[in-house]
Amino acid sequence: xxxxxxxxxxxxxxxxxxxxxxxxxxxxxxxxxxxxxxxxxxxxxxxxxxxxxxxxxxxxxxxxxxxxxxxxxxxxxxxxxxxxxxxxxxxxxxxxxxxxxxxxxxxxxxxxxxxxxxxxxxxxxxxxxxxxxxxxxxxxxxxxxxxxxxxxxxxxxxxxxxxxxxxxx
Numbered sequence: 001x002x003x004x005x006x007x008x009x010x011x012x013x014x015x016x017x018x019x020x021x022x023x024x025x026x027x028x029x030x031x032x033x034x035x036x037x038x039x040x041x042x043x044x045x046x047x048x049x050x051x052x053x054x055x056x057x058x059x060x061x062x063x064x065x066x067x068x069x070x071x072x073x074x075x076x077x078x079x080x081x082x083x084x085x086x087x088x089x090x091x092x093x094x095x096x097x098x099x100x101x102x103x104x105x106x107x108x109x110x111x112x113x114x115x116x117x118x119x120x121x122x123x124x125x126x127x128x129x130x131x132x133x134x135x136x137x138x139x140x141x142x143x144x145x146x147x148x149x150x151x152x153x154x155x156x157x158x159x160x161x162x163x164x165x166x167x168x169x
Contacts, residue, residue, distance in 0.1 A: 003027045004052070006034050012109050014044045020051040025058040032062045039070035039077060046108040050081040050161070055089055067100065080108040084158045096154065103157040 004021040015038050023031060038045050047063065049055075067077040080102045082090060090096050102108035 002053075004031050006031050008034070011046075011105075014046050014109050016046050016048055016105060016109075018048040018051065022054040023052060023059040024054065024056040028059040028062055032059075032066060035063065035066045035077065036069060039066045039075060040073055042073035042075040043070065044075050045070060045077040046102075046105055047077065047079050048081060048105050049079055049083065049086055050105075052083060052086055055086045057089070057093065060089060060093055060095070064095070064100070078102050078108040078111070080105045081157065081161075082154070084162065087154055087158055101154065103153045 002022040004019055004023045004027045007018045007020070009016045009018070017035060017038070019031065021027070035045060035047070045066075063077070063079070070077045077100075079090070079100055081104050082101065087096075087101075090101055095101060102111065
């Protein structure tokens with residue numbers, strides 16, 4: 001039965017957790033336990049998905065719960081470099097635009113420590129409201145454009161991997 005292999009390393013103040021194989025309801029427990037231990041310590045976690053061939057909704061839900069735990073402890077968790085099959089799940093579950101997904105580990109590491117997007121948006125929304133400008137339509141349009149740019153970048157990165165022979169099984 002295929003499983004998932006977890007490999008940890010450190011880079012620029014982040015813990016990089018590379019996943020290889022298939023992550024599903026039968027194989028997620030050890031991976032989630034490893035991530036939860038890091039999250040409880042308030043680590044900035046980048047989960048490298050470049051070699052993960054499959055992820056199910058259960059596993060994604062568990063990872064999102066670990067992200068909430070990390071944020072509560074002062075850290076964060078970001079998914080990086082998903083394969084096309086995994087990217088499809090992330091898009092279908094509408095998690096690409098909430099800051100959970102980066103196109104690469106480099107991008108995720110360079111963004112570590114920055115304020116979560118929701119906090120930045122809340123601050124901007126409050127300053128606009130104070131000036132009397134109605135911002136909900138503006139932010140919806142801006143968010144849609146941001147999501148489109150991020151999705152385009154993720155698809156392009158996955159396509160480059162496929163064309164370069166990376167990620168073939």
